[in-house]
Amino acid sequence: MIDRRKLVLGATGAALLGPALVRPAVAQPAWPARPITVVVPYPPAGSVDLVARAIGEPMGRTLGQPVVVENRGGSGGSVAAQAVAIADPDGYRLVLGTQQTHGTNESLYPTLGYRAVESFSPICQVCTVPHALVVKKTLPVTTATELVALLKREPGKLNYGSTGNGSSSHLACELFKIKAGVEAQHVPYRGGGPLAQDLMAGVVDFGFIAVANIRGQLEGGLVRALAIASSKRVPLMPDIPTLAEAGVPDVDADAWFAYFAPAKTPPERIALMASAIEGALSADLVRETFDKNAVVARFRPTPEMPAFVAAEVKKWAEVVRLANLKPE
Structure with a gap:
């Protein structure tokens, strides 16, 4: 037989303990709450x-x-x-x-x-x-394979410019030299502007440079792009092949x-x-x-x-x- 007194006391105890056992969820502050x-x-x-x-x-x-x-x-x-x-x-x-x-x-x-x-x-x-392999206008090459052949005929005679020691431009050319098996002298510049200027003036023979930094000179025919150091062609310059297409694979820079x-x-x-x-x-x-x-x-x-x-x-x-x- 059910003891009604115990039942009532049990229910009362549960009601008293309820607030202690059931804690309300703490709302998390919205994120972000201030500038990033x-x-x-x-x-x-x-x-x-x-x-x-x-x-x-x-x-x-x-x-x-x-x-x-x-x-x-x-x-x-x-x-x-x-x-x-x-x-x-x-x-x-x-x-x-x-x-x-x-x-x-x-x-x-x-x-x-x-x-x-x-x-x-x-x-x-x-x-x-994307970076383009660009040569000065007077360099007697029109393709990347011709540049490689010239560099092999005259090892260490040509120079290349970069946007600075350790820059993406510098490392791209070093990767190119390794994959093509060629040598050239490094001339570091402080940024893309000075490099583009000296490529146009013929002070340096070639270099890898961001398309944005050389686009105007390319469109004006003041320098010549031989290839793109990317896995795919660049929409802005669809006629310029990748280095892999030009015969120098594995130079994705x-x-x-x-x-x-x-x-x-x-x-x-x-x-x-x-x-x-x-x-x-x-x-x-x-x-x-x-x-x-x-x-x-x-x-x-x-x-x-x-x-x-x-x-x-x-x-x-x-x-x-x-x-x-x-x-x-």
Whole structure:
């Protein structure tokens, strides 16, 4: 027989204990709750800076908070990358990294204060910047294979310009030399503008240079492009073959830009930012900026980024080793 007194007491006890046992869910604060800073590892007005600013506006609209661009140059971009690597992993401080900050610096700077893979939570790649193999107008070659033949006939006699020691332009030419089995003297410049000027003036014989930095001279017939150092032809210059098509395979030396957050940034925040960035790539302002600066949109999602960055580090480490390159 049921004891009604015990039943009533039991129900009363459960009611008294209920508030202690059942805790209300604590609402998580909305994220982002303040502006996000994207650190650009190079000075203002360069291609990385322009891309960051173009993407930042639509990205901020999607996330509901402004995206602020902070320029912080030095040591081939490593100053900016290291500053983000040691920042709080809360998603409020990112770096728009490149093949230099997250591809070559690890091999060029032995005391680098970060690791390209381990120190970051990658978000996504957004674009590539194709480089063209360009020769001065008076050089008696019209194809990449003819240039290789000339370099082999006269080893070490010709010179090539780059946008700086350890730059993507420099590493592209070193990769070309290794794959083609040729030699040439390196003449480093401080940026694409001076290099383009001296290619046009015939001071240097050839070089690898971002299409954006030499586009006007190419269209004006002041210099000659022999090939593109990419896996595919560039839409802006569809008649120029890739180096592989021109007979020099395995010289894929695109510069690339990708967003990185500090390691251990919450995955849900990484996902939100990746989605906002991917959406931003279709914005009119972003497309116009890319077209004007010969930048090719290339979205690489978060899951693919660790293997991609690791492969880039390995690839360029071998080039640095074989070419015996040292930082400035």
